[in-house]
Amino acid sequence: MERPLIGDSQGRYRIHIVGNSGTGKSTVAKKLSQILDIPYVSLDSLFWRPNWEETPHAEFKALVSKTMNDNPNGWIIDGNYQNHVGKLVQDTATDIIWLDPPFLLYFPRVLVRTFLRLIGLETPCSPGCKESFREVLFSRNSILCWCWCDHRVHRERGGNRMKEIGLGVGSDVENQRMRRLGGWGKELSEWIKRVESMVRGR
Incomplete structure (x- = not known):
């Protein structure tokens, strides 16, 4: 059976997790960070400054x-x-x-997470970036609108990447x-178990 992670020749892992909003990127990243004992960084936290100010492209x-x-x-x-960093992370991973x-499966998660952020029970995607009912419900920049509209975009982009660098x-x-x-959760949970087994077998 193939290893769940490739790593480099020295047994180090540089992992890039991609997918549409709400697909579980941060949850999976935090879990892998604990299993592999390596740091997790969200690009959201690097890009968004307080009050939704964007970090300049070069910076x-x-x-x-x-x-x-x-x-x-x-x-x-x-x-x-x-669109901001090109293949910088992809080519290093x-x-x-x-x-x-x-x-x-994942859009209801976005709904729940957004509501919890609105009432202050969930941390924002980046410090100081609070969401408002007006922005969520009536803005084209709403995370809900973004998630809805980008589903097909991510499918197409991911599919094209798989054709280029997909395993096998x-x-x-x-x-x-x-x-x-993909799938409804079984494939992901089984893969994480394989990562855990890999680490135990080192």
Whole structure:
């Protein structure tokens, strides 16, 4: 059976987790951080300043590079931001995990998480970035609208990446390192168990 993670020749893991909003990126990243004992960094926390101010493009890219360089023994980074950093994270990662559950599974999670953030029971995606009822319900920048509209975009983008660097299917054979985890949760939970078994067997 193939290993659940590839890593590099020295047994270090640089993991990039991608997927639409609400697919479980941060949850999986935190879990892997505990299992592998390597730091987790959210691109949201690097990009968004308080009051939803965006970090300038060049500065954001520099922050991402610094984050990776400051953690030579491995890291877990979640988030997309390809329009801002290109393939910077993808090309540095030893493993790319694409979370692609059914829309009907993860959109309700986004609804619940957004409501909890609105009433202060869930931490925002980045410090100082509070969500308001007006923005959530009546703005095109609403996370709900974003999630709804981007579902197909992420499916297409992820599918194209898999054709290029997907494990066992990518055309770039030497750089195959992307894994798709879909379904209603069983595939993901079984994969995490395999990661745990891998670590125990070191």
